[in-house]
Amino acid sequence: MTVNEARGPAIHVQGLEKSYKELRVLRGVDFAVARGSIFALLGSNGSGKTTVVKILSTLLKADAGTAGVNGFDVVTRAADVRESISLTGQFAAVDEILSGRENLVLVARLRHLKDPGAIADGLLERFSLTDAGARRVSTYSGGMRRRLDIAMSLIGDPPVIFLDEPTTGLDPQARLEVWQAVKELAGRGTTVLLTTQYLDEAEQLADRIAILHEGRIIVNGTLAELKQLLPPAKVEYVEKQPTLEDVFLTLVGDNGKTGKTGKTGKTGKTGRHGQDRNVGTDA
Ligand SMILES: Nc1ncnc2c1ncn2[C@@H]1O[C@H](COP(=O)(O)OP(=O)(O)OP(=O)(O)O)[C@@H](O)[C@H]1O
Numbered sequence: 001m002t003v004n005e006a007r008g009p010a011i012h013v014q015g016l017e018k019s020y021k022e023l024r025v026l027r028g029v030d031f032a033v034a035r036g037s038i039f040a041l042l043g044s045n046g047s048g049k050t051t052v053v054k055i056l057s058t059l060l061k062a063d064a065g066t067a068g069v070n071g072f073d074v075v076t077r078a079a080d081v082r083e084s085i086s087l088t089g090q091f092a093a094v095d096e097i098l099s100g101r102e103n104l105v106l107v108a109r110l111r112h113l114k115d116p117g118a119i120a121d122g123l124l125e126r127f128s129l130t131d132a133g134a135r136r137v138s139t140y141s142g143g144m145r146r147r148l149d150i151a152m153s154l155i156g157d158p159p160v161i162f163l164d165e166p167t168t169g170l171d172p173q174a175r176l177e178v179w180q181a182v183k184e185l186a187g188r189g190t191t192v193l194l195t196t197q198y199l200d201e202a203e204q205l206a207d208r209i210a211i212l213h214e215g216r217i218i219v220n221g222t223l224a225e226l227k228q229l230l231p232p233a234k235v236e237y238v239e240k241q242p243t244l245e246d247v248f249l250t251l252v253g254d255n256g257k258t259g260k261t262g263k264t265g266k267t268g269k270t271g272r273h274g275q276d277r278n279v280g281t282d283a
Pocket residue numbers: 020023025043044045046047048049050051052090197
């Protein structure tokens with residue numbers, strides 16, 4: 001590996017394919033994530049988001065294509081990739097019987113870091129868990145658990161972190177807290193790839209947003225670029241900018257779900273299924 005490659009994008013994915021038996025989940029996925037940025041992978045249930053995250057974190061082998069993380073190929077340099085990342089899975093991986101602080105100390109010990117106690121206290125403070133630190137995790141709310149889970153994934157300062165649906169099931173306040181934590185991470189130079197089904201989460205957090213649909217990335221761009229894909233909708237006298245939700249539903253097809261949130265309902269959308277769009281320049 002040359003120095004140049006090491007300075008390239010934090011995450012690089014090309015032509016990724018993955019099937020589970022007959023089910024072709026990924027059919028040629030391409031994207032890149034710039035260092036220190038937040039990249040949101042959006043997609044409906046079952047679109048393959050977790051599959052992408054598992055391949056990038058070396059838990060799963062792709063059938064075809066290449067993927068690199070922090071300059072290391074996920075197949076040939078899997079150990080280096082694992083050293084470069086942390087993964088916060090879709091389901092919280094904290095130990096219920098231990099206290100929050102004990103969970104953090106445990107991970108710091110496993111990573112052979114000096115002064116696990118100080119690391120734990122620093123993270124408890126950063127994630128507003130100091131008061132709850134001594135309590136068993138089984139008494140934590142969903143939001144506290146999530147924050148602890150993210151705090152655990154930061155031990156050892158990995159340059160790249162994967163957050164698979166970090167706020168699913170959280171109430172609005174807890175979501176805001178997690179968002180704050182994620183923004184702070186990126187502010188410190190960590191690269192964040194998050195998957196989400198919440199369009200407002202992507203709007204709030206991501207520098208770039210990619211939509212995974214039917215095995216491919218059908219759009220990839222900044223929020224502003226994605227919004228430009230739809231002309232502003234004329235609603236009577238008011239000119240309204242399309243929301244990310246409009247863009248998403250138009251591109252993905254709403255499968256009869258329009259009206260679920262009451263935010264859409266405009267007519268005359270053109271189907272753009274299956275079209276590859278990469279807006280703007282690649283990071
Ligand atoms: N180990 C497996 N064996 C068989 N099928 C699988 C396996 N893992 C995932 N799948 C299927 O592959 C598809 C993609 O799954 P994946 O978990 O990647 O989707 P996702 O986008 O993360 O969905 P969600 O939003 O529900 O988390 C789904 O249809 C799922 O049922």
